[in-house]
Amino acid sequence: MASAETARTRQVAVLSPVARRKLGDQILEQLLHMIESGTVKPGDPLPSERELMSTFGVGRPAVREALQALQSRGLVAIHHGERARVLDLTATSMLDQIERSARHLMSTSPQTLEHLKEARLMFECAMVRLAAAKATADDLARLRQLLAAQEAARRDSQAFLEADMALHEGIAAISGNPLFAAISRAMLQWLADVHRELVRIPGTESVTIAEHAEILNCMERHSPEAAAMAMANHLTRVNQLYRVRKGGRRAPRS
Amino acid sequence: MPREAEGAAHAVEGLPLNPSRVWARYWIESAFPLEEAAASLAGEQSSGTFVQVPGETAALKQRYGARVEALREVETVDAPSLPGAALPKGIPQPRWRRAILDVSWPLDNMGPSLPNLLATVAGNLFELRQFSGLRLLDLGLPAAFAEANPGPAFGVAGTRRLAGVMEGALIGTIIKPSVGLTPEETAALALTLAKAGIHFLKDDELQADGPHCPFRQRVDAVMGALRAHADATGRLPMYAFNLTGEVDQMRRCHDHVLAAGGSCVMVSLHSVGLTGLLALRRHAQLPIHAHRNGWGLFSRSPHIGLSYLAWQKLWRVAGADHMHVNGLQNKFCEADESVIASARGCLRPLFAPPLPACTVMPVFSSGQTVRQAHPTYAALGSTDLIFAAGGGLVGHPAGAGAGVRAMQAAWDAAIAGIPLEVQAERVPELQQALAEFAA
Secondary structure: OHHHHHHHHHHHHOOOOOOOOOHHHHHHHHHHHHHHOOOOOOOOEOOOHHHHHHHHOOOHHHHHHHHHHHHHOOOEEOOOOOOOEEOOOOHHHHHHOOHHHHHHHHHHOHHHHHHHHHHHHHHHHHHHHHHHHHOOHHHHHHHHHHHHHHHHOOOOHHHHHHHHHHHHHHHHHOOOOHHHHHHHHHHHHHHHHHOHHHHOOOOOHHHHHHHHHHHHHHHHOOOHHHHHHHHHHHHHHHHOOOOOOOOOOOOOOO | OOOHHHHHHHHOOOOOOEOOEEEEEEEEEEOOOHHHHHHHHHHHOOOOOOOOOOOOOHHHHHHHOOEEEEEEEEEEEOOOOOOOOOOOOOOOOOOEEEEEEEEEEEHHHOOOOHHHHHHHHOOHHHHOOOOOEEEEEEEEOOHHHHHHOOOOOOHHHHHHHHHOOOOOOEEEEEOOOOOOOOHHHHHHHHHHHHHOOOOEEEOOOOOOOOOOOOHHHHHHHHHHHHHHHHHHHOOOOEEEEEOOOOHHHHHHHHHHHHHOOOOEEEEEHHHHHHHHHHHHHHHOOOOEEEEOOOOHHHHOOOOEEEOHHHHHHHHHHHOOOEEEEEOOOOOOOOOHHHHHHHHHHHHOOOOOOOOOOOOOEEEEOOOOOHHHHHHHHHHHOOOOOEEEOOHHHHOOOOOHHHHHHHHHHHHHHHHHOOOHHHHHHHOHHHHHHHHHOOO
């Protein structure tokens, strides 16, 4: 208890009063500095609103504004009646933060959607090259399980998509770099957000399953180039299914 | 029996890609010990000849000889499939063994030259007496081929852009009667189809530059009609003008189409060869619609020839943008699985990123009607295709325009997952087409 008290005193000690305008922003900056410098760690509570008000010498609205900004950035969680708590950020939670913006951008800008498809094609081919070279027997067995799960989810579009993301993420994770796995998941998520119903096209699930199986076959032979070709084949087909729709079936003439 | 689809199963997956070697996979049949037969093929297609010659040193063979990479026996049969095969001496009751054979060559033997690649992987070997069956199933090309050859300039994306059809299958047709119409009659039919909303039109391969319908007059008449239609509606269908001919003539014809505001040219691959297509591609500013007439020579017998999967790779590297793949339930002898394997082959990247994928639009044709939309979409899992129905569209009982509307309705239903019969209740033209073109 005493040490927690001391810690909090230390936290408060690094803060100093701010002057006049953009109070919320200035408070936010200092709180960010606390988090980034590790003065408060993931799981730790921030000082209470009251403590912050007195430390900064400001009213409640400015403090709330700063805390809400932290929350919307995914850096802290605020539950009613409790002090804000610092969240443990991961590559995945970081990318989750921008999903809403990504969804908006992809569904309003066909050009950005095309750029995303191209980026994903390049990225996933690079991932599977790496994975085909590095995959252990355990990695491959895990991917086979993920594929079996996807096959079992044929009739449920949401589960089919989840299984799809898990498989691509699983391939990227073999790199050993969690950022790759998170990016793989996020890119498919952003594409899927554009057209949820399109991830599962009645009657063509078996094509997706067969393409995934071919990718795994190439990985099992530890043939990076063949695996990259199989991935390129899969994504080239899938990419044409993601288009921004404007009312009718056919896009207007460009 | 290596039906095309079974060949496809051997071919699509797993041919190693090597930056400095060309790989080829064959189906073979021989009464000789398989290793011996395979070695004779590798020798014949590289440094060897029928006798040992002084210059063929061990070092030369090591460097330039073709290599047998893999040999997997599949089955044994009691009789040879092809005439003209030799028998090993001293075997009273010969058996003919079938196998899948992988052979590789150093890229240095031929360089990234398509005509010379063909002489290597599909040259004299078909005549070797050791074989009673020999078929090229697949090719693995080094990246150097992507760098040295033009590849498709338009492919799927460019074709969609020029045709103004950003999603869904491109609904197309072939001007019929194939021959006999004057330029004006051709233009009148093209206009009717354009008014009904067709996306793609093409000459028949028998219609090129004959005196009864000269190329230039046909282009002028058709493009006059189509451009007037485009001025009024904003929609210009793509018309593939068949310019098959000598190289200089093809270049001039291409320029004429371009100047007339056309957006596609068509060529018969078998007639012009790889050199002809490469010459056209290096000159062209329009997509090239590649017609495969003559293809049956390579595919009719399952015991000799080339699989479509191997064959189409050559033309894609050379620069075709659209490749004919036949159609489901077609009027010819090819099986459905084979057609789908071919179409998937066209949409399959030839090279992995960052090299160009060289994917092309598969063109479904031959006896196609509204009945093939659903099975085609389900099997391919893609709408990146041109669906060219000639008689099955122009032959609609209520006219070509109704034929287009029926076909579009069939494809809309296929993509939306609506059964054909249900859609037909809403679209009278589709109902009529179903009655006319019975299953």
